[in-house]
Amino acid sequence: MRSKLFGSSGVRGLVNVDLTPILAAKIGLAVATFSKAKKTIVARDTRVSGLMLENALVSGLLAGGANVDCLGVVPTPVLAWLTKRLNADAGIMITASHNPPQYNGIKIFNRDSMAYGEESQNKIESIIEHENFRLANWRNVGEASFIDESHLYVEMVQKTAKLSKKWRVIVDPGCGATYNLAPLIFESLGCKVTAINAQPDGFFPGRSPEPNVESLKPLAKIVQELGADVGVAHDGDGDRVAFVDEKGDLADFDRILAAYAAYVAKKNHGGPIVTNVEASMCVERMVEKHGGKVIRTKVGDVYVAEAIKRFNAVFGGEPCGAWIHPQIHYCPDGILSSMLLLEALEYENKILSEFISETPQYQTLRGNVACKNEMKYGVVKKAVEGLKSVFPEYKQFSTVDGVRLTFEEGWILVRASGTEPLIRLTVEGESLKAAKEIMEKAVVLVKKLVGEMRK
Ligand code: MG
Numbered sequence: 518m519r520s521k522l523f524g525s526s527g528v529r530g531l532v533n534v535d536l537t538p539i540l541a542a543k544i545g546l547a548v549a550t551f552s553k554a555k556k557t558i559v560a561r562d563t564r565v566s567g568l569m570l571e572n573a574l575v576s577g578l579l580a581g582g583a584n585v586d587c588l589g590v591v592p593t594p595v596l597a598w599l600t601k602r603l604n605a606d607a608g609i610m611i612t613a614s615h616n617p618p619q620y621n622g623i624k625i626f627n628r629d630s631m632a633y634g635e636e637s638q639n640k641i642e643s644i645i646e647h648e649n650f651r652l653a654n655w656r657n658v659g660e661a662s663f664i665d666e667s668h669l670y671v672e673m674v675q676k677t678a679k680l681s682k683k684w685r686v687i688v689d690p691g692c693g694a695t696y697n698l699a700p701l702i703f704e705s706l707g708c709k710v711t712a713i714n715a716q717p718d719g720f721f722p723g724r725s726p727e728p729n730v731e732s733l734k735p736l737a738k739i740v741q742e743l744g745a746d747v748g749v750a751h752d753g754d755g756d757r758v759a760f761v762d763e764k765g766d767l768a769d770f771d772r773i774l775a776a777y778a779a780y781v782a783k784k785n786h787g788g789p790i791v792t793n794v795e796a797s798m799c800v801e802r803m804v805e806k807h808g809g810k811v812i813r814t815k816v817g818d819v820y821v822a823e824a825i826k827r828f829n830a831v832f833g834g835e836p837c838g839a840w841i842h843p844q845i846h847y848c849p850d851g852i853l854s855s856m857l858l859l860e861a862l863e864y865e866n867k868i869l870s871e872f873i874s875e876t877p878q879y880q881t882l883r884g885n886v887a888c889k890n891e892m893k894y895g896v897v898k899k900a901v902e903g904l905k906s907v908f909p910e911y912k913q914f915s916t917v918d919g920v921r922l923t924f925e926e927g928w929i930l931v932r933a934s935g936t937e938p939l940i941r942l943t944v945e946g947e948s949l950k951a952a953k954e955i956m957e958k959a960v961v962l963v964k965k966l967v968g969e970m971r972k
Contacts, residue, residue: 523638525935527625529936532565532621544645547641548609552607556584558605559574559596562593562614564611564719567590571587574609578609578659581651582651582659589665608630615757631822631826631848677844678706680859680863681863684859687736687739691732703749728757755852758858773876782804786808791821792814794813794930820918882953888940889938903966908955930944944956
């Protein structure tokens, strides 16, 4: 049973509607109660509500007897990596990732820098629901302090990725949490860097915190006009990365994931690669060429990270640009991914468009149908039988996450969004015409089911 508070990426919601300081304090107290933490670290992205929620969260942790080191504004992967590096019992990030500015969220990492999975999330939720808090005796209330240890992360990336070429890079942190570290690390690796949207601003005035074709148009234009080698963009909290090639085209998220996964498989002489049910079938085509095997999980970096650990995979990632490098840690890491991609280009002696061009291109369509959070799982459940009757020609059927039907030349996936009040539909086909036909039929079905649930 999915918990009510936690989605696929921690607690997420509208500020002061779903996610209030009262809830943040309860989460802090619940984490202290559950993990019996002595040492915790807390960080936030650039959102306007970040400090308000941080103060409440820290208050809860202190009340539960945990000491708290506040890192201020740093990317999620930096918080996650430092949790292990600084021997903290838990690391907590205040972020709504790529969501619009009126949202915020709380994501919890354990001492191994793994995000809390369903089991731990359910325990936190149960403590909050039953108010089973363990309040510390007045003598044992925690202490809070401010620390800046991001230089440790910078040193780790410098040791991990070695670049010999002087890359011309345009970096677009989108006014999010990578605003200072992303340009700084590229420069420290010898790149010639131009940064745009590199001022921290929780209103995200430059572009949406979600990197996509629309929001990255200005970046693409600048890459082209300045004749740069590559453009790099991150989401609001820096666990995702998007690339623009030297021609000024946004690199297709699925194809670049597949190309990089193939490179890792090649270097490791195979090895499992993990991706989610939404990713393109081009991932299998590329990874299997190098003797690798692809494992598919539910959508959500927590599930990908768990599978990487369980199957001892060499790499894992989702087509949203969340790539996990298990040789370093289990949190998707946008900055590290960008450096490792440049290293891959040097290794293969290719420019970005060449690197991607070997990956086959299929037609992927993504659509959304609005649906209230409390109804979305019910709609998907109903869609199981609905889809089977709309598409009687299906070959395979899976409910790893939502409903996935495989056809001769493609597949469809219908699932509830883990973070937003939406039903997400993904279709992939060898031709656009076939993909469109499947999508149209499925949207009609899902809209009908949403309408029936409302009655
Ligand atoms: Mg994110």
